[in-house]
Amino acid sequence: MEGITGPLYRRMHHQIFGGVDRYYTPFLSPGEGGTLNKRELRDIAPEENQDLPLVPQLLTRRSGDFIGAARRLWELGYQHINLNLGCPSGTVTAKGKGSGFLAHPQELDHFLEEIFSAALPVKISVKSRLGMTSEEEFPPILAIFEKYPLEELILHPRVRQDLYRKPVRPQAFWWAAEHTSLPLCYNGDLVTAADCARMEQEYPMLRGLMLGRGAIADPAVFRKAKGGKAAQREELRLFHDTLYQGYCQAFQSPKNAICRMKDVWRCMIFLFEDEQGLDKALRKATEPADYQWAVEGIFRLPLREDAKEPW
Ligand SMILES: Cc1cc2nc3c(=O)[nH]c(=O)nc-3n(C[C@H](O)[C@H](O)[C@H](O)COP(=O)(O)O)c2cc1C
Structure with missing residues:
Protein backbone atom coordinates (compact mmCIF):
# COMPACT_ATOMS: atom_id res chain seq x y z
CA MET A 1 0.00 0.00 0.00
CA GLU A 2 1.40 3.29 -1.15
CA GLY A 3 3.03 5.25 1.68
CA ILE A 4 2.70 2.39 4.17
CA THR A 5 4.12 -0.98 3.19
CA GLY A 6 7.66 -0.02 2.21
CA PRO A 7 10.66 -2.30 2.76
CA LEU A 8 11.12 -1.62 6.48
CA TYR A 9 7.43 -2.25 7.13
CA ARG A 10 7.48 -5.50 5.15
CA ARG A 11 10.69 -6.77 6.76
CA MET A 12 9.50 -6.09 10.29
CA HIS A 13 6.06 -7.50 9.56
CA HIS A 14 7.61 -10.68 8.20
CA GLN A 15 10.01 -11.01 11.16
CA ILE A 16 7.52 -10.30 13.93
CA PHE A 17 4.14 -11.54 12.70
CA GLY A 18 4.69 -13.58 9.53
CA GLY A 19 1.90 -15.65 7.99
CA VAL A 20 2.03 -13.90 4.61
CA ASP A 21 2.61 -16.00 1.50
CA ARG A 22 3.33 -13.04 -0.75
CA TYR A 23 3.91 -9.33 -0.25
CA TYR A 24 3.26 -6.84 -3.05
CA THR A 25 5.16 -3.58 -3.34
CA PRO A 26 3.20 -0.35 -3.44
CA PHE A 27 2.85 0.55 -7.11
CA LEU A 28 5.98 1.56 -8.99
CA SER A 29 5.45 3.98 -11.91
CA PRO A 30 8.08 3.20 -14.54
CA GLY A 31 9.27 6.04 -16.74
CA GLU A 32 10.40 5.96 -20.36
CA GLY A 33 11.70 2.50 -21.24
CA GLY A 34 10.95 1.17 -17.77
CA THR A 35 13.21 3.32 -15.61
CA LEU A 36 12.48 3.46 -11.91
CA ASN A 37 13.29 6.38 -9.64
CA LYS A 38 15.62 6.23 -6.63
CA ARG A 39 12.87 5.62 -4.10
CA GLU A 40 11.40 2.85 -6.23
CA LEU A 41 14.80 1.23 -6.73
CA ARG A 42 15.33 1.25 -2.97
CA ASP A 43 11.91 -0.28 -2.49
CA ILE A 44 12.77 -3.31 -4.60
CA ALA A 45 16.51 -3.55 -3.82
CA PRO A 46 17.19 -7.22 -2.93
CA GLU A 47 19.24 -6.22 0.14
CA GLU A 48 16.24 -4.26 1.47
CA ASN A 49 13.95 -7.22 1.06
CA GLN A 50 16.13 -10.10 2.20
CA ASP A 51 14.23 -13.35 1.76
CA LEU A 52 10.77 -11.83 1.51
CA PRO A 53 8.40 -13.38 -1.00
CA LEU A 54 7.86 -10.11 -2.87
CA VAL A 55 5.97 -9.23 -6.05
CA PRO A 56 6.72 -5.81 -7.54
CA GLN A 57 3.64 -3.99 -8.80
CA LEU A 58 3.76 -1.71 -11.85
CA LEU A 59 1.40 1.13 -12.70
CA THR A 60 1.58 2.12 -16.35
CA ARG A 61 -0.42 2.16 -19.58
CA ARG A 62 2.66 1.99 -21.82
CA SER A 63 3.67 -1.51 -22.80
CA GLY A 64 7.28 -0.48 -23.54
CA ASP A 65 7.66 0.90 -20.03
CA PHE A 66 6.15 -2.24 -18.52
CA ILE A 67 8.42 -4.50 -20.57
CA GLY A 68 11.54 -2.48 -19.74
CA ALA A 69 10.74 -2.42 -16.03
CA ALA A 70 9.86 -6.12 -15.99
CA ARG A 71 13.24 -6.98 -17.55
CA ARG A 72 15.07 -4.88 -14.96
CA LEU A 73 13.09 -6.51 -12.17
CA TRP A 74 13.88 -9.95 -13.54
CA GLU A 75 17.58 -9.07 -13.53
CA LEU A 76 17.20 -8.26 -9.84
CA GLY A 77 15.75 -11.72 -9.24
CA TYR A 78 11.99 -11.12 -9.42
CA GLN A 79 9.98 -13.76 -11.22
CA HIS A 80 6.48 -12.39 -10.92
CA ILE A 81 5.21 -8.88 -11.71
CA ASN A 82 1.78 -7.48 -10.95
CA LEU A 83 -0.04 -4.86 -13.03
CA ASN A 84 -2.13 -2.30 -11.13
CA LEU A 85 -5.55 -1.74 -12.72
CA GLY A 86 -7.17 -0.70 -9.47
CA CYS A 87 -5.78 2.60 -8.23
CA PRO A 88 -8.69 5.08 -8.06
CA SER A 89 -6.69 8.25 -7.39
CA GLY A 90 -7.73 11.12 -9.66
CA THR A 91 -4.16 11.98 -10.65
CA VAL A 92 -3.62 8.37 -11.74
CA THR A 93 -6.93 7.75 -13.53
CA ALA A 94 -6.71 11.12 -15.35
CA LYS A 95 -3.65 9.67 -17.11
CA GLY A 96 -5.57 6.51 -18.01
CA LYS A 97 -3.60 4.41 -15.52
CA GLY A 98 -4.72 2.20 -12.63
CA SER A 99 -8.50 1.78 -12.72
CA GLY A 100 -8.47 4.55 -15.37
CA PHE A 101 -7.07 1.99 -17.84
CA LEU A 102 -10.33 0.01 -17.52
CA ALA A 103 -12.12 2.82 -19.40
CA HIS A 104 -10.05 1.96 -22.50
CA PRO A 105 -10.63 -1.75 -23.08
CA GLN A 106 -9.22 -1.83 -26.61
CA GLU A 107 -6.04 -0.13 -25.52
CA LEU A 108 -5.82 -2.46 -22.53
CA ASP A 109 -6.17 -5.46 -24.82
CA HIS A 110 -3.39 -4.13 -27.05
CA PHE A 111 -1.19 -3.46 -24.01
CA LEU A 112 -1.66 -7.02 -22.74
CA GLU A 113 -1.03 -8.44 -26.20
CA GLU A 114 2.27 -6.55 -26.37
CA ILE A 115 3.53 -7.50 -22.93
CA PHE A 116 2.55 -11.15 -23.35
CA SER A 117 4.15 -11.38 -26.78
CA ALA A 118 7.42 -9.88 -25.48
CA ALA A 119 8.43 -13.32 -24.16
CA LEU A 120 9.25 -11.87 -20.75
CA PRO A 121 10.90 -14.32 -18.37
CA VAL A 122 8.45 -13.36 -15.59
CA LYS A 123 4.93 -14.36 -14.64
CA ILE A 124 2.39 -11.56 -14.92
CA SER A 125 -0.66 -11.08 -12.72
CA VAL A 126 -3.26 -8.32 -12.68
CA LYS A 127 -4.98 -6.53 -9.82
CA SER A 128 -8.21 -5.00 -11.07
CA ARG A 129 -11.41 -3.26 -10.08
CA LEU A 130 -14.70 -3.98 -11.88
CA GLY A 131 -14.65 -0.85 -14.00
CA MET A 132 -14.73 2.91 -13.77
CA THR A 133 -18.36 3.74 -13.07
CA SER A 134 -20.45 0.58 -13.39
CA GLU A 135 -19.95 -3.11 -12.75
CA GLU A 136 -21.54 -3.73 -16.15
CA GLU A 137 -18.19 -2.74 -17.59
CA PHE A 138 -16.64 -5.88 -16.16
CA PRO A 139 -17.79 -8.74 -18.46
CA PRO A 140 -15.98 -7.32 -21.53
CA ILE A 141 -12.94 -6.55 -19.37
CA LEU A 142 -12.89 -10.12 -18.09
CA ALA A 143 -13.18 -11.38 -21.68
CA ILE A 144 -9.95 -9.47 -22.41
CA PHE A 145 -8.14 -10.89 -19.37
CA GLU A 146 -9.23 -14.38 -20.40
CA LYS A 147 -7.25 -14.09 -23.64
CA TYR A 148 -3.94 -14.04 -21.76
CA PRO A 149 -2.11 -16.51 -19.52
CA LEU A 150 -2.32 -14.40 -16.37
CA GLU A 151 -0.60 -15.90 -13.36
CA GLU A 152 -3.52 -14.64 -11.30
CA LEU A 153 -6.40 -12.18 -11.39
CA ILE A 154 -6.78 -10.31 -8.11
CA LEU A 155 -10.21 -8.75 -8.12
CA HIS A 156 -11.23 -5.90 -5.83
CA PRO A 157 -14.98 -5.84 -6.51
CA ARG A 158 -15.56 -2.12 -6.47
CA VAL A 159 -15.66 0.32 -9.37
CA ARG A 160 -13.38 3.31 -9.42
CA GLN A 161 -16.18 5.64 -8.33
CA ASP A 162 -16.70 3.56 -5.19
CA LEU A 163 -13.21 4.60 -4.07
CA TYR A 164 -12.48 2.72 -0.82
CA ARG A 165 -15.55 3.30 1.31
CA LYS A 166 -18.62 2.37 -0.70
CA PRO A 167 -19.63 -1.24 -0.11
CA VAL A 168 -17.92 -3.98 -2.10
CA ARG A 169 -20.08 -5.69 -4.73
CA PRO A 170 -20.26 -9.36 -3.75
CA GLN A 171 -22.59 -10.30 -6.61
CA ALA A 172 -20.17 -8.99 -9.17
CA PHE A 173 -17.41 -11.05 -7.56
CA TRP A 174 -19.67 -14.09 -7.62
CA TRP A 175 -20.28 -13.51 -11.33
CA ALA A 176 -16.54 -13.24 -11.96
CA ALA A 177 -15.83 -16.45 -10.05
CA GLU A 178 -18.47 -18.25 -12.12
CA HIS A 179 -17.16 -16.96 -15.43
CA THR A 180 -13.39 -16.95 -15.18
CA SER A 181 -10.96 -19.72 -15.91
CA LEU A 182 -8.08 -17.68 -14.47
CA PRO A 183 -6.66 -18.32 -11.00
CA LEU A 184 -8.71 -15.86 -8.94
CA CYS A 185 -7.84 -13.98 -5.78
CA TYR A 186 -10.27 -11.87 -3.73
CA ASN A 187 -9.48 -8.47 -2.24
CA GLY A 188 -11.69 -6.04 -0.35
CA ASP A 189 -12.84 -5.38 3.23
CA LEU A 190 -11.44 -8.55 4.81
CA VAL A 191 -10.51 -7.58 8.36
CA THR A 192 -10.50 -10.68 10.55
CA ALA A 193 -9.39 -14.30 10.30
CA ALA A 194 -13.11 -15.18 10.42
CA ASP A 195 -13.71 -12.99 7.33
CA CYS A 196 -10.98 -14.94 5.55
CA ALA A 197 -12.40 -18.30 6.62
CA ARG A 198 -15.88 -17.27 5.47
CA MET A 199 -14.55 -16.27 2.08
CA GLU A 200 -12.60 -19.51 1.70
CA GLN A 201 -15.71 -21.46 2.57
CA GLU A 202 -17.86 -19.55 0.12
CA TYR A 203 -15.28 -19.76 -2.67
CA PRO A 204 -13.25 -22.95 -2.23
CA MET A 205 -11.80 -22.48 -5.72
CA LEU A 206 -10.02 -19.23 -4.83
CA ARG A 207 -6.26 -19.09 -5.35
CA GLY A 208 -5.84 -16.59 -2.55
CA LEU A 209 -6.98 -13.63 -0.49
CA MET A 210 -5.34 -10.22 -0.44
CA LEU A 211 -5.68 -7.95 2.58
CA GLY A 212 -4.87 -4.27 2.71
CA ARG A 213 -6.31 -2.13 5.51
CA GLY A 214 -7.33 -5.13 7.61
CA ALA A 215 -3.71 -6.25 7.71
CA ILE A 216 -2.48 -2.79 8.66
CA ALA A 217 -5.07 -2.74 11.46
CA ASP A 218 -4.12 -6.17 12.76
CA PRO A 219 -0.67 -7.19 11.57
CA ALA A 220 -1.19 -10.69 13.01
CA VAL A 221 -4.33 -11.37 10.95
CA PHE A 222 -2.50 -13.65 8.48
CA ARG A 223 -0.96 -15.65 11.30
CA LYS A 224 -4.38 -15.94 12.96
CA ALA A 225 -5.95 -17.05 9.67
CA LYS A 226 -3.44 -19.92 9.68
CA GLY A 227 -4.32 -20.92 13.24
CA GLY A 228 -1.61 -18.86 14.99
CA LYS A 229 -1.85 -16.51 17.95
CA ALA A 230 -3.22 -12.99 18.08
CA ALA A 231 -0.90 -9.97 18.11
CA GLN A 232 0.81 -9.63 21.49
C1 LIG B 1 -3.48 4.29 1.56
C2 LIG B 1 -3.71 3.20 0.56
C3 LIG B 1 -2.71 2.90 -0.36
C4 LIG B 1 -2.91 1.87 -1.31
N1 LIG B 1 -1.91 1.58 -2.20
C5 LIG B 1 -2.08 0.56 -3.08
C6 LIG B 1 -1.05 0.19 -4.01
O1 LIG B 1 0.02 0.80 -4.07
N2 LIG B 1 -1.29 -0.86 -4.83
C7 LIG B 1 -2.47 -1.56 -4.80
O2 LIG B 1 -2.64 -2.53 -5.55
N3 LIG B 1 -3.46 -1.22 -3.96
C8 LIG B 1 -3.29 -0.19 -3.11
N4 LIG B 1 -4.30 0.14 -2.26
C9 LIG B 1 -5.57 -0.62 -2.31
C10 LIG B 1 -5.54 -1.84 -1.41
O3 LIG B 1 -4.49 -2.71 -1.79
C11 LIG B 1 -6.85 -2.62 -1.50
O4 LIG B 1 -7.07 -3.00 -2.84
C12 LIG B 1 -8.06 -1.82 -1.03
O5 LIG B 1 -7.77 -1.03 0.08
C13 LIG B 1 -9.22 -2.76 -0.68
O6 LIG B 1 -8.78 -3.81 0.14
P1 LIG B 1 -8.79 -3.75 1.77
O7 LIG B 1 -10.23 -3.52 2.17
O8 LIG B 1 -8.25 -5.08 2.18
O9 LIG B 1 -7.95 -2.60 2.16
C14 LIG B 1 -4.14 1.16 -1.33
C15 LIG B 1 -5.14 1.49 -0.41
C16 LIG B 1 -4.95 2.49 0.52
C17 LIG B 1 -6.07 2.81 1.48
Whole structure:
Protein backbone atom coordinates (compact mmCIF):
# COMPACT_ATOMS: atom_id res chain seq x y z
CA MET A 1 0.00 0.00 0.00
CA GLU A 2 1.40 3.29 -1.15
CA GLY A 3 3.03 5.25 1.68
CA ILE A 4 2.70 2.39 4.17
CA THR A 5 4.12 -0.98 3.19
CA GLY A 6 7.66 -0.02 2.21
CA PRO A 7 10.66 -2.30 2.76
CA LEU A 8 11.12 -1.62 6.48
CA TYR A 9 7.43 -2.25 7.13
CA ARG A 10 7.48 -5.50 5.15
CA ARG A 11 10.69 -6.77 6.76
CA MET A 12 9.50 -6.09 10.29
CA HIS A 13 6.06 -7.50 9.56
CA HIS A 14 7.61 -10.68 8.20
CA GLN A 15 10.01 -11.01 11.16
CA ILE A 16 7.52 -10.30 13.93
CA PHE A 17 4.14 -11.54 12.70
CA GLY A 18 4.69 -13.58 9.53
CA GLY A 19 1.90 -15.65 7.99
CA VAL A 20 2.03 -13.90 4.61
CA ASP A 21 2.61 -16.00 1.50
CA ARG A 22 3.33 -13.04 -0.75
CA TYR A 23 3.91 -9.33 -0.25
CA TYR A 24 3.26 -6.84 -3.05
CA THR A 25 5.16 -3.58 -3.34
CA PRO A 26 3.20 -0.35 -3.44
CA PHE A 27 2.85 0.55 -7.11
CA LEU A 28 5.98 1.56 -8.99
CA SER A 29 5.45 3.98 -11.91
CA PRO A 30 8.08 3.20 -14.54
CA GLY A 31 9.27 6.04 -16.74
CA GLU A 32 10.40 5.96 -20.36
CA GLY A 33 11.70 2.50 -21.24
CA GLY A 34 10.95 1.17 -17.77
CA THR A 35 13.21 3.32 -15.61
CA LEU A 36 12.48 3.46 -11.91
CA ASN A 37 13.29 6.38 -9.64
CA LYS A 38 15.62 6.23 -6.63
CA ARG A 39 12.87 5.62 -4.10
CA GLU A 40 11.40 2.85 -6.23
CA LEU A 41 14.80 1.23 -6.73
CA ARG A 42 15.33 1.25 -2.97
CA ASP A 43 11.91 -0.28 -2.49
CA ILE A 44 12.77 -3.31 -4.60
CA ALA A 45 16.51 -3.55 -3.82
CA PRO A 46 17.19 -7.22 -2.93
CA GLU A 47 19.24 -6.22 0.14
CA GLU A 48 16.24 -4.26 1.47
CA ASN A 49 13.95 -7.22 1.06
CA GLN A 50 16.13 -10.10 2.20
CA ASP A 51 14.23 -13.35 1.76
CA LEU A 52 10.77 -11.83 1.51
CA PRO A 53 8.40 -13.38 -1.00
CA LEU A 54 7.86 -10.11 -2.87
CA VAL A 55 5.97 -9.23 -6.05
CA PRO A 56 6.72 -5.81 -7.54
CA GLN A 57 3.64 -3.99 -8.80
CA LEU A 58 3.76 -1.71 -11.85
CA LEU A 59 1.40 1.13 -12.70
CA THR A 60 1.58 2.12 -16.35
CA ARG A 61 -0.42 2.16 -19.58
CA ARG A 62 2.66 1.99 -21.82
CA SER A 63 3.67 -1.51 -22.80
CA GLY A 64 7.28 -0.48 -23.54
CA ASP A 65 7.66 0.90 -20.03
CA PHE A 66 6.15 -2.24 -18.52
CA ILE A 67 8.42 -4.50 -20.57
CA GLY A 68 11.54 -2.48 -19.74
CA ALA A 69 10.74 -2.42 -16.03
CA ALA A 70 9.86 -6.12 -15.99
CA ARG A 71 13.24 -6.98 -17.55
CA ARG A 72 15.07 -4.88 -14.96
CA LEU A 73 13.09 -6.51 -12.17
CA TRP A 74 13.88 -9.95 -13.54
CA GLU A 75 17.58 -9.07 -13.53
CA LEU A 76 17.20 -8.26 -9.84
CA GLY A 77 15.75 -11.72 -9.24
CA TYR A 78 11.99 -11.12 -9.42
CA GLN A 79 9.98 -13.76 -11.22
CA HIS A 80 6.48 -12.39 -10.92
CA ILE A 81 5.21 -8.88 -11.71
CA ASN A 82 1.78 -7.48 -10.95
CA LEU A 83 -0.04 -4.86 -13.03
CA ASN A 84 -2.13 -2.30 -11.13
CA LEU A 85 -5.55 -1.74 -12.72
CA GLY A 86 -7.17 -0.70 -9.47
CA CYS A 87 -5.78 2.60 -8.23
CA PRO A 88 -8.69 5.08 -8.06
CA SER A 89 -6.69 8.25 -7.39
CA GLY A 90 -7.73 11.12 -9.66
CA THR A 91 -4.16 11.98 -10.65
CA VAL A 92 -3.62 8.37 -11.74
CA THR A 93 -6.93 7.75 -13.53
CA ALA A 94 -6.71 11.12 -15.35
CA LYS A 95 -3.65 9.67 -17.11
CA GLY A 96 -5.57 6.51 -18.01
CA LYS A 97 -3.60 4.41 -15.52
CA GLY A 98 -4.72 2.20 -12.63
CA SER A 99 -8.50 1.78 -12.72
CA GLY A 100 -8.47 4.55 -15.37
CA PHE A 101 -7.07 1.99 -17.84
CA LEU A 102 -10.33 0.01 -17.52
CA ALA A 103 -12.12 2.82 -19.40
CA HIS A 104 -10.05 1.96 -22.50
CA PRO A 105 -10.63 -1.75 -23.08
CA GLN A 106 -9.22 -1.83 -26.61
CA GLU A 107 -6.04 -0.13 -25.52
CA LEU A 108 -5.82 -2.46 -22.53
CA ASP A 109 -6.17 -5.46 -24.82
CA HIS A 110 -3.39 -4.13 -27.05
CA PHE A 111 -1.19 -3.46 -24.01
CA LEU A 112 -1.66 -7.02 -22.74
CA GLU A 113 -1.03 -8.44 -26.20
CA GLU A 114 2.27 -6.55 -26.37
CA ILE A 115 3.53 -7.50 -22.93
CA PHE A 116 2.55 -11.15 -23.35
CA SER A 117 4.15 -11.38 -26.78
CA ALA A 118 7.42 -9.88 -25.48
CA ALA A 119 8.43 -13.32 -24.16
CA LEU A 120 9.25 -11.87 -20.75
CA PRO A 121 10.90 -14.32 -18.37
CA VAL A 122 8.45 -13.36 -15.59
CA LYS A 123 4.93 -14.36 -14.64
CA ILE A 124 2.39 -11.56 -14.92
CA SER A 125 -0.66 -11.08 -12.72
CA VAL A 126 -3.26 -8.32 -12.68
CA LYS A 127 -4.98 -6.53 -9.82
CA SER A 128 -8.21 -5.00 -11.07
CA ARG A 129 -11.41 -3.26 -10.08
CA LEU A 130 -14.70 -3.98 -11.88
CA GLY A 131 -14.65 -0.85 -14.00
CA MET A 132 -14.73 2.91 -13.77
CA THR A 133 -18.36 3.74 -13.07
CA SER A 134 -20.45 0.58 -13.39
CA GLU A 135 -19.95 -3.11 -12.75
CA GLU A 136 -21.54 -3.73 -16.15
CA GLU A 137 -18.19 -2.74 -17.59
CA PHE A 138 -16.64 -5.88 -16.16
CA PRO A 139 -17.79 -8.74 -18.46
CA PRO A 140 -15.98 -7.32 -21.53
CA ILE A 141 -12.94 -6.55 -19.37
CA LEU A 142 -12.89 -10.12 -18.09
CA ALA A 143 -13.18 -11.38 -21.68
CA ILE A 144 -9.95 -9.47 -22.41
CA PHE A 145 -8.14 -10.89 -19.37
CA GLU A 146 -9.23 -14.38 -20.40
CA LYS A 147 -7.25 -14.09 -23.64
CA TYR A 148 -3.94 -14.04 -21.76
CA PRO A 149 -2.11 -16.51 -19.52
CA LEU A 150 -2.32 -14.40 -16.37
CA GLU A 151 -0.60 -15.90 -13.36
CA GLU A 152 -3.52 -14.64 -11.30
CA LEU A 153 -6.40 -12.18 -11.39
CA ILE A 154 -6.78 -10.31 -8.11
CA LEU A 155 -10.21 -8.75 -8.12
CA HIS A 156 -11.23 -5.90 -5.83
CA PRO A 157 -14.98 -5.84 -6.51
CA ARG A 158 -15.56 -2.12 -6.47
CA VAL A 159 -15.66 0.32 -9.37
CA ARG A 160 -13.38 3.31 -9.42
CA GLN A 161 -16.18 5.64 -8.33
CA ASP A 162 -16.70 3.56 -5.19
CA LEU A 163 -13.21 4.60 -4.07
CA TYR A 164 -12.48 2.72 -0.82
CA ARG A 165 -15.55 3.30 1.31
CA LYS A 166 -18.62 2.37 -0.70
CA PRO A 167 -19.63 -1.24 -0.11
CA VAL A 168 -17.92 -3.98 -2.10
CA ARG A 169 -20.08 -5.69 -4.73
CA PRO A 170 -20.26 -9.36 -3.75
CA GLN A 171 -22.59 -10.30 -6.61
CA ALA A 172 -20.17 -8.99 -9.17
CA PHE A 173 -17.41 -11.05 -7.56
CA TRP A 174 -19.67 -14.09 -7.62
CA TRP A 175 -20.28 -13.51 -11.33
CA ALA A 176 -16.54 -13.24 -11.96
CA ALA A 177 -15.83 -16.45 -10.05
CA GLU A 178 -18.47 -18.25 -12.12
CA HIS A 179 -17.16 -16.96 -15.43
CA THR A 180 -13.39 -16.95 -15.18
CA SER A 181 -10.96 -19.72 -15.91
CA LEU A 182 -8.08 -17.68 -14.47
CA PRO A 183 -6.66 -18.32 -11.00
CA LEU A 184 -8.71 -15.86 -8.94
CA CYS A 185 -7.84 -13.98 -5.78
CA TYR A 186 -10.27 -11.87 -3.73
CA ASN A 187 -9.48 -8.47 -2.24
CA GLY A 188 -11.69 -6.04 -0.35
CA ASP A 189 -12.84 -5.38 3.23
CA LEU A 190 -11.44 -8.55 4.81
CA VAL A 191 -10.51 -7.58 8.36
CA THR A 192 -10.50 -10.68 10.55
CA ALA A 193 -9.39 -14.30 10.30
CA ALA A 194 -13.11 -15.18 10.42
CA ASP A 195 -13.71 -12.99 7.33
CA CYS A 196 -10.98 -14.94 5.55
CA ALA A 197 -12.40 -18.30 6.62
CA ARG A 198 -15.88 -17.27 5.47
CA MET A 199 -14.55 -16.27 2.08
CA GLU A 200 -12.60 -19.51 1.70
CA GLN A 201 -15.71 -21.46 2.57
CA GLU A 202 -17.86 -19.55 0.12
CA TYR A 203 -15.28 -19.76 -2.67
CA PRO A 204 -13.25 -22.95 -2.23
CA MET A 205 -11.80 -22.48 -5.72
CA LEU A 206 -10.02 -19.23 -4.83
CA ARG A 207 -6.26 -19.09 -5.35
CA GLY A 208 -5.84 -16.59 -2.55
CA LEU A 209 -6.98 -13.63 -0.49
CA MET A 210 -5.34 -10.22 -0.44
CA LEU A 211 -5.68 -7.95 2.58
CA GLY A 212 -4.87 -4.27 2.71
CA ARG A 213 -6.31 -2.13 5.51
CA GLY A 214 -7.33 -5.13 7.61
CA ALA A 215 -3.71 -6.25 7.71
CA ILE A 216 -2.48 -2.79 8.66
CA ALA A 217 -5.07 -2.74 11.46
CA ASP A 218 -4.12 -6.17 12.76
CA PRO A 219 -0.67 -7.19 11.57
CA ALA A 220 -1.19 -10.69 13.01
CA VAL A 221 -4.33 -11.37 10.95
CA PHE A 222 -2.50 -13.65 8.48
CA ARG A 223 -0.96 -15.65 11.30
CA LYS A 224 -4.38 -15.94 12.96
CA ALA A 225 -5.95 -17.05 9.67
CA LYS A 226 -3.44 -19.92 9.68
CA GLY A 227 -4.32 -20.92 13.24
CA GLY A 228 -1.61 -18.86 14.99
CA LYS A 229 -1.85 -16.51 17.95
CA ALA A 230 -3.22 -12.99 18.08
CA ALA A 231 -0.90 -9.97 18.11
CA GLN A 232 0.81 -9.63 21.49
CA ARG A 233 1.27 -6.20 23.04
CA GLU A 234 5.08 -6.59 23.08
CA GLU A 235 5.09 -7.55 19.40
CA LEU A 236 3.05 -4.50 18.47
CA ARG A 237 5.32 -2.31 20.59
CA LEU A 238 8.45 -3.70 18.95
CA PHE A 239 6.87 -3.30 15.52
CA HIS A 240 5.88 0.30 16.24
CA ASP A 241 9.18 1.33 17.81
CA THR A 242 11.28 -0.19 15.04
CA LEU A 243 9.20 1.51 12.36
CA TYR A 244 9.19 4.89 14.10
CA GLN A 245 12.93 4.86 14.79
CA GLY A 246 13.64 3.61 11.27
CA TYR A 247 11.56 6.40 9.71
CA CYS A 248 13.14 9.05 11.96
CA GLN A 249 16.52 7.90 10.75
CA ALA A 250 15.54 7.52 7.11
CA PHE A 251 13.79 10.89 6.82
CA GLN A 252 16.09 12.75 9.22
CA SER A 253 12.91 14.44 10.37
CA PRO A 254 10.74 13.27 13.26
CA LYS A 255 7.84 15.28 11.82
CA ASN A 256 7.92 13.30 8.58
CA ALA A 257 8.31 10.08 10.55
CA ILE A 258 5.22 11.00 12.59
CA CYS A 259 3.26 11.62 9.37
CA ARG A 260 4.28 8.21 8.11
CA MET A 261 3.34 6.55 11.40
CA LYS A 262 -0.05 8.25 11.37
CA ASP A 263 -0.84 6.42 8.12
CA VAL A 264 -0.20 3.15 9.96
CA TRP A 265 -2.18 4.26 13.02
CA ARG A 266 -5.16 5.26 10.84
CA CYS A 267 -5.90 1.52 10.75
CA MET A 268 -3.88 0.04 13.64
CA ILE A 269 -5.61 2.21 16.25
CA PHE A 270 -8.71 0.03 15.76
CA LEU A 271 -6.97 -2.93 17.32
CA PHE A 272 -7.26 -1.07 20.64
CA GLU A 273 -10.40 -0.59 22.72
CA ASP A 274 -11.67 2.86 23.79
CA GLU A 275 -9.37 4.43 21.25
CA GLN A 276 -11.33 7.60 20.42
CA GLY A 277 -9.64 10.05 22.83
CA LEU A 278 -6.13 8.96 22.02
CA ASP A 279 -6.91 8.78 18.31
CA LYS A 280 -7.71 12.49 18.48
CA ALA A 281 -4.51 13.25 20.38
CA LEU A 282 -2.52 11.23 17.90
CA ARG A 283 -4.04 12.99 14.90
CA LYS A 284 -3.17 16.37 16.43
CA ALA A 285 0.41 15.44 17.33
CA THR A 286 3.13 16.93 15.14
CA GLU A 287 5.95 17.11 17.71
CA PRO A 288 7.76 13.98 18.91
CA ALA A 289 6.82 14.57 22.57
CA ASP A 290 3.08 14.79 21.78
CA TYR A 291 3.32 11.82 19.49
CA GLN A 292 5.14 9.70 22.08
CA TRP A 293 2.62 10.71 24.75
CA ALA A 294 -0.30 9.56 22.59
CA VAL A 295 1.48 6.32 21.69
CA GLU A 296 2.27 5.51 25.34
CA GLY A 297 -1.43 5.96 26.10
CA ILE A 298 -2.52 3.76 23.20
CA PHE A 299 -0.25 0.94 24.30
CA ARG A 300 -1.89 1.02 27.74
CA LEU A 301 -5.37 0.42 26.21
CA PRO A 302 -6.83 -3.08 26.18
CA LEU A 303 -6.34 -4.94 22.91
CA ARG A 304 -9.36 -6.08 20.92
CA GLU A 305 -9.52 -9.69 19.88
CA ASP A 306 -9.96 -8.55 16.27
CA ALA A 307 -9.63 -5.13 14.70
CA LYS A 308 -12.89 -3.32 14.11
CA GLU A 309 -13.48 -1.74 10.75
CA PRO A 310 -14.57 1.87 10.84
CA TRP A 311 -12.53 3.23 7.91
C1 LIG B 1 -3.48 4.29 1.56
C2 LIG B 1 -3.71 3.20 0.56
C3 LIG B 1 -2.71 2.90 -0.36
C4 LIG B 1 -2.91 1.87 -1.31
N1 LIG B 1 -1.91 1.58 -2.20
C5 LIG B 1 -2.08 0.56 -3.08
C6 LIG B 1 -1.05 0.19 -4.01
O1 LIG B 1 0.02 0.80 -4.07
N2 LIG B 1 -1.29 -0.86 -4.83
C7 LIG B 1 -2.47 -1.56 -4.80
O2 LIG B 1 -2.64 -2.53 -5.55
N3 LIG B 1 -3.46 -1.22 -3.96
C8 LIG B 1 -3.29 -0.19 -3.11
N4 LIG B 1 -4.30 0.14 -2.26
C9 LIG B 1 -5.57 -0.62 -2.31
C10 LIG B 1 -5.54 -1.84 -1.41
O3 LIG B 1 -4.49 -2.71 -1.79
C11 LIG B 1 -6.85 -2.62 -1.50
O4 LIG B 1 -7.07 -3.00 -2.84
C12 LIG B 1 -8.06 -1.82 -1.03
O5 LIG B 1 -7.77 -1.03 0.08
C13 LIG B 1 -9.22 -2.76 -0.68
O6 LIG B 1 -8.78 -3.81 0.14
P1 LIG B 1 -8.79 -3.75 1.77
O7 LIG B 1 -10.23 -3.52 2.17
O8 LIG B 1 -8.25 -5.08 2.18
O9 LIG B 1 -7.95 -2.60 2.16
C14 LIG B 1 -4.14 1.16 -1.33
C15 LIG B 1 -5.14 1.49 -0.41
C16 LIG B 1 -4.95 2.49 0.52
C17 LIG B 1 -6.07 2.81 1.48
